[in-house]
Amino acid sequence: MSKRTVELELATPGVDAQGQPTRVPLVADEPDLGGEHLLINLGPQHPATHGVLRLVVELDGETVVRVIPHVGYLHSGFEKLGEYRHYNQIIPLTDRTDYLSPMANNVGFALAAERLMGIEITPRCTVLRVIACEMSRIISHMVWLGTTAIDLGAFTPFLWAFQQRERIYNLQEMWTGARLTTSLTRVGGLMADIPDGFVEGLREFTRTFPDTLDEIDRVLTRNAIWAGRTQGIGVLTAEEATNYSLSGPMLRASGVPWDMRKDQPYLGYETYDFEVPVGEHGDVYDRFLVRLEECYQSNKILIQALDRLPDGPINVADPRVILPPKSRAMSDMEAMIFHFKQVMEGVKAPVGEAYVGIENPKGELGNYLVSDGTAKPVRWRIRPPAFINLASISKMSEGHLLSDLIAINASVDIVMGEVDR
Amino acid sequence: MNPTVGALQATFGNAIGRASDMRDGWISVTVRADRLKDVMTWLRDHPEHHYDYLVDVTAVEYRDRERPLEVVYLLRSLARKADLRVKVELDPRGELAVDSVTPLWAGANWLEREVYDMFGVVFAGHPDLRRILMWETYAEGYPLRKDFPLRGRFSRAEQVRQALNVNPEANYSMEELSIAEAYDELPADMRERLRRGDRGKVRESE
Amino acid sequence: MKHVIETKEVAGSPNYHLTTWKKLVDWAVNQSRANSLWPMPFGTACCAIEFMATAASRFDIARFGMERQAFSPRQADVLICAGRLPFKLAPVIRRIYDQMPQPKWVISMGACASSGGIFDNYAMVQGIDTIVPVDVYVPGCPPRPEGLLYGILLLHKKIKGESLFDAVRRRDEQLLDEHGLRLPPAEIDEVSEPFGNSVHQFRSA
Numbered sequence: 080m081s082k083r084t085v086e087l088e089l090a091t092p093g094v095d096a097q098g099q100p101t102r103v104p105l106v107a108d109e110p111d112l113g114g115e116h117l118l119i120n121l122g123p124q125h126p127a128t129h130g131v132l133r134l135v136v137e138l139d140g141e142t143v144v145r146v147i148p149h150v151g152y153l154h155s156g157f158e159k160l161g162e163y164r165h166y167n168q169i170i171p172l173t174d175r176t177d178y179l180s181p182m183a184n185n186v187g188f189a190l191a192a193e194r195l196m197g198i199e200i201t202p203r204c205t206v207l208r209v210i211a212c213e214m215s216r217i218i219s220h221m222v223w224l225g226t227t228a229i230d231l232g233a234f235t236p237f238l239w240a241f242q243q244r245e246r247i248y249n250l251q252e253m254w255t256g257a258r259l260t261t262s263l264t265r266v267g268g269l270m271a272d273i274p275d276g277f278v279e280g281l282r283e284f285t286r287t288f289p290d291t292l293d294e295i296d297r298v299l300t301r302n303a304i305w306a307g308r309t310q311g312i313g314v315l316t317a318e319e320a321t322n323y324s325l326s327g328p329m330l331r332a333s334g335v336p337w338d339m340r341k342d343q344p345y346l347g348y349e350t351y352d353f354e355v356p357v358g359e360h361g362d363v364y365d366r367f368l369v370r371l372e373e374c375y376q377s378n379k380i381l382i383q384a385l386d387r388l389p390d391g392p393i394n395v396a397d398p399r400v401i402l403p404p405k406s407r408a409m410s411d412m413e414a415m416i417f418h419f420k421q422v423m424e425g426v427k428a429p430v431g432e433a434y435v436g437i438e439n440p441k442g443e444l445g446n447y448l449v450s451d452g453t454a455k456p457v458r459w460r461i462r463p464p465a466f467i468n469l470a471s472i473s474k475m476s477e478g479h480l481l482s483d484l485i486a487i488n489a490s491v492d493i494v495m496g497e498v499d500r
Numbered sequence: 501m502n503p504t505v506g507a508l509q510a511t512f513g514n515a516i517g518r519a520s521d522m523r524d525g526w527i528s529v530t531v532r533a534d535r536l537k538d539v540m541t542w543l544r545d546h547p548e549h550h551y552d553y554l555v556d557v558t559a560v561e562y563r564d565r566e567r568p569l570e571v572v573y574l575l576r577s578l579a580r581k582a583d584l585r586v587k588v589e590l591d592p593r594g595e596l597a598v599d600s601v602t603p604l605w606a607g608a609n610w611l612e613r614e615v616y617d618m619f620g621v622v623f624a625g626h627p628d629l630r631r632i633l634m635w636e637t638y639a640e641g642y643p644l645r646k647d648f649p650l651r652g653r654f655s656r657a658e659q660v661r662q663a664l665n666v667n668p669e670a671n672y673s674m675e676e677l678s679i680a681e682a683y684d685e686l687p688a689d690m691r692e693r694l695r696r697g698d699r700g701k702v703r704e705s706e
Numbered sequence: 707m708k709h710v711i712e713t714k715e716v717a718g719s720p721n722y723h724l725t726t727w728k729k730l731v732d733w734a735v736n737q738s739r740a741n742s743l744w745p746m747p748f749g750t751a752c753c754a755i756e757f758m759a760t761a762a763s764r765f766d767i768a769r770f771g772m773e774r775q776a777f778s779p780r781q782a783d784v785l786i787c788a789g790r791l792p793f794k795l796a797p798v799i800r801r802i803y804d805q806m807p808q809p810k811w812v813i814s815m816g817a818c819a820s821s822g823g824i825f826d827n828y829a830m831v832q833g834i835d836t837i838v839p840v841d842v843y844v845p846g847c848p849p850r851p852e853g854l855l856y857g858i859l860l861l862h863k864k865i866k867g868e869s870l871f872d873a874v875r876r877r878d879e880q881l882l883d884e885h886g887l888r889l890p891p892a893e894i895d896e897v898s899e900p901f902g903n904s905v906h907q908f909r910s911a
Contacts, residue, residue, distance in 0.1 A: 194524045
C-alpha cells in the first residue's frame with residue numbers, strides 16, 4: 080500500500096500546527112452588537128447546490144449556526160413505478176436515478192435481480208460490467224471535480240473534466256446508442272456486445288486520461304486557494320462517519336477503509352490489482368484527494384479488464400430469461416413462445432428477496448428487491464448513497480462560514496435524482 | 501447460520517421470531533415490535549457482534565393483504581464484515597408504529613423520515629418526524645402503500661392546484677422557526693395549525 | 707393552420723414610412739433579442755447534465771448568444787426547464803417564471819418537462835405547460851446537445867417573427883387566473899391523460 084503525503088507551504092495556512100483551522104478574527108473595539116440570527120434560504124434553484132436542494136441556513140453574521148437541508152424536490156416516484164414494471168422494464172428507470180453514472184446503476188440493479196432469480200452471468204459479461212462500472216466511476220468523478228472546482232472559483236478544470244467525459248460519452252454511445260441514459264444491462268446479460276473499435280477507443284482513452292488527471296492535480300492540489308478553502312473544512316471523524324452510515328469516498332476520507340469492491344467483492348473484483356485510497360483527516364481536501372486517486376485506480380482497472388476480456392457469449396444461455404434472436408423467434412416455434420412469454424408476461428422471479436450493494440461512485444448503492452413470484456417486484460428499494468451522505472451536512476457545517484458551506488455541500492457529491500428518487 | 505442469531509435467541513427468547521436464509525446470503529430475523537429498542541441496542545453494543553453500521557431502513561408491504569407490513573433494518577458489522585437483516589412485522593390494517601433507532605445510529609434519521617413519508621409508519625422517539633420527499637401538507641396519503649394508486653388519488657388538475665398553492669418558503673420545521681422556543685406562549689389556533697403541519701401562507705400585500 | 711396577414715405598403719401611400727419604420731424597429735429589436743438570449747438554466751435532472759454538456763466546449767451554446775448563464779431570474783431572458791418537474795417543485799418554477807422580466811420565453815427541454823416523460827405517477831407534473839407557457843418543446847430523453855441547439859435556433863426563428871406593434875404577435879405577460887391555474891382544470895386533465903404502459907396502473911401484478 081502506498082502513501083501519498085502532500086506537503087504545502089502556505090503564507091496563511093488554513094490549518095495551524097495542531098491541525099485546527101485558522102480563522103483571522105475581525106478585531107473590533109465596539110461591543111458585540113448582538114442582533115438576531117439570519118435565516119436564509121439557499122435553493123432549491125441555485126447554481127451551487129448541485130441540483131434542486133434547498134438548504135435553510137441559520138447564520139450568526141457569516142458563521143453557520145445550523146443547516147437544515149430540505150430534499151424531495153426531485154421526487155419522481157421511482158420505487159412506486161418499479162412495482163408496475165417488469166424487471167427488464169425497470170432497467171431504463173435505473174439510468175435516471177444517478178444520471179451521472181448510469182451504467183453503474185444498471186449493473187447494480189441487474190446484479191440484484193440476478194441474485195434474486197439465481198442466475199449466474201457469463202465470464203465475458205462479468206468483465207464487460209466491470210468496464211462499465213469503472214467508466215461510470217470516471218465520469219461521475221469528473222463531474223464532481225468540475226462542479227466543485229467551479230463552486231470554489233476555478234473554472235478551467237470544469238472544461239478539462241467535461242472534455243474527458245465527452246470521450247467516454249463517445250464510447251457509451253458506440254456501445255449502447257445513448258450518451259447518458261444507457262440501459263446497458265438486462266437480467267442475465269447485456270443489451271448488446273461491444274462493437275468493433277470499442278476496445279481500441281477505450282485503450283486510447285486510458286492512455287491519455289492520466290495526463291488530464293495530472294494537469295488537474297498540478298492546478299489544484301498544491302494551490303494555496305484550493306488548500307485554504309478545503310483543508311480542515313467539514314471534518315467528520317471515523318466514528319461519526321460510521322454512525323451516520325456514510326459510504327464511498329466520504330467514508331474513506333474519514334479514515335474508514337471500507338470499499339464494497341474489496342470487502343464484499345462482486346463481479347470478480349477480488350482478482351483485479353488496484354488500491355483503495357483512504358484519507359486521514361475527513362475534511363473536504365481529503366475527499367478531493369481520495370476521489371482524484373480513485374480516478375487513477377479506475378484507469379488501472381480498465382487496462383486490466385481490457386487485457387483479460389474473454390471471448391464468449393454475453394448473455395446467459397437460458398431462453399426463459401434472455402430473448403431469443405429475432406431471426407429464430409420468427410422461424411422457430413419454441414423460440415417464438417419464449418419471446419411471447421417474456422414480452423407479454425415478463426420474467427417471473429421466485430418468491431424471496433435479495434439485497435445487493437455495489438460500490439457506486441457516490442457510495443454504496445443497494446438494490447433491495449422483494450418478489451412474490453410474479454414478474455413485477457413487490458418492492459424495489461434503492462439504498463441511495465447520496466441521500467444518506469447528505470444527511471450529515473448539518474453535522475459537518477456547524478461553526479463554519481457560509482462560503483465553507485458551499486465547499487462542504489460540493490464535497491458530499493450528491494445527485495438529486497438519487498437523493499429524491 | 502450467522503452466530504448472532506443463536507445469541508439473539510438465547511438472550512431475548514420469544515421476542516425473536518424465525519430466522520431464515522435469504523436469496524442473497526443474508527440472514528433475516530424477525531423481532532417483536534415492543535422489544536425492538538433493546539434488541540437493536542444489544543446488537544450495536546455487544547462487543548462480539550457490534551453491528552456499528554446501519555445500511556438501510558425500509559418497509560415492505562405485500563400485495564397479499566394477509567401478510568404483515570414489515571419494517572426492514574439492514575445492519576452490518578464493518579470489522580467482522582457480517583450482515584444481518586432485522587424485520588419487524590406490523591398489521592397493515594392497524595396502526596403502524598415502531599420505536600426509532602435514530603439514537604443508536606444517526607444515519608437512521610432521514611431513512612425513518614422517508615419510511616414515514618411513504619408508508620405512514622410512526623417512529624416513536626424520532627427527533628423530527630415529518631415528511632421528507634413530499635411536501636409537508638401533502639394530502640393524498642402515503643404513496644408506497646398498496647392501496648394508493650400509481651397516479652395518485654386526486655385528478656391531475658387538483659394535484660396541480662394543490663401543488664401551486666403550497667408556499668415554497670413556508671416549509672420550515674419547528675426547529676427552524678425560532679418560535680419553537682416560544683411554542684407554549686403561542687395562541688391555541690396557531691399551535692393547532694403548526695401541529696398539523698400547516699406552516700402558513702405569505703399574505704398577499706395589501 | 708397559420709394565418710399570416712401581411713400588408714404590403716406601396717411606396718407613395720400615406721402609411722409607407724410609418725410601416726417601414728415599424729418593420730425596421732421590429733427587425734432590430736428581434737435580432738438583438740434573439741441573438742443574446744441569456745438562459746436561466748432551471749436544471750433538475752438528467753437533461754441538466756446534457757445542458758451542461760451543451761454549454762461546455764464541445765457544443766458551446768455561447769456561439770448562439772447564450773454567453774452568460776443567468777442564475778438570477780431577474781436577469782434572464784429564457785427559462786430552460788431541463789429535467790423532470792415534480793409537484794413539489796411546481797410552485798418554485800412558477801415563482802421563478804414570474805420573477806423574470808418581460809420579454810421572456812420558455813424552452814421545455816426533454817420528454818419529462820414536455821409531457822411528464824416516463825414518470826406518469828403521483829409525483830410528477832405532466833408537462834410544465836400546465837404551469838408556465840412554453841414556446842419550444844425539445845423532445846428526447848435526454849435530447850442530444852444538437853437537439854437542444856436546434857430547439858434554441860427554433861426559438862430564434864420564433865422571436866424574429868414577433869412584433870411590438872401587432873397585438874397578435876406581441877409578447878405579453880401570461881398570468882395565472884383567479885383559481886391559481888394557468889389552464890382550465892378540464893384541459894389539464896386532458897393533456898395529462900395516461901397512455902402507453904401507464905394505462906395499466908391498476909394491474910400491478
